[in-house]
Amino acid sequence: MKSDQWAPHVTVAAVVEQEGRFLVIEEHTSAGLRINQPAGHLEAGETLVDAVVRETLEETAHRFVPEALVGVYMTHFERPGVGVTYVRFTFCGKAREEAPGRTLDDGIVRAMWLTADELRACMARHRTPLVMKCVDDYLAGRRVPLDFIHTHSVAPVVRA
Template sequence: MNPETWLPHVTVAAIVERGGRFLLVEEHTVDGLRLNQPAGHLEAGESLLDAVIRETLEETAHPFTPEALVGMYMTHFERPGSEAVTYLRFTYCGNAGEPDTERALDPDIVRTLWMTEAELRACPERHRTPLVMQCLDDYLAGRRFPLDFVHTHSVGKKQA
């Protein structure tokens, strides 16, 4: 890893619970089909809240309303033959509306599904990363931070 070019990848994820079931996506990855919370990368000019709303809609067709920040996570992946990658993940919890059945899902998403904690816990080999369970455990433990815990400074606005 070259420290002069190292940049962490910023991602967001959404935890949505309904009736004891959690909204997940099954997606194509380099390791095969994996389960994940709706998640994706922060894009240029976006706030973290805008990103989690967009990613959840793109991956599940469900409109998402964030209610709290569950946690911030850092993980480092090294794969043989490729450069190591560091991810900073901001996981939010909230509510999702009904899916837009006319909306196509992101190309890598095979399907959305609702799973119980026990079902998800029973298949760790299918999780995209260990963060899938860690974020859910933190959510179930009641970890919540207000949405304004993370401040977004908009470029072009004068500071007070």
């Protein structure tokens, strides 16, 4: 693989709504303290669903049960000397019990439950514009069944 080959970063995010409030995190970023959905990068060997379940647990200590895909979003950021593209798969679902005694990922200050209006009131603190876009799409009823996503498994190569 060439070192100058373009490759997008694949991320996942969870929209979790409970009694009119959304589960979000407050995290340290290079731009300061920001608000985001539980989100993170797809890791090697994971399915998208596995990744969003893992990231939600790591960042909020809540077990997440995905129910549908809200949308797929692409964002491009220009950083000094390089552009970075993210493709984000956002899922919605239910939060189960909080895992007792579980510490949150490095950089995560806390998990919070905010209403859509509270999220709109602090948009300047959102990590990306996708935070509100995903909530708005969820509130608009956008849902794609999970079986829309297919993960093709390739058998490992056995070497003699």
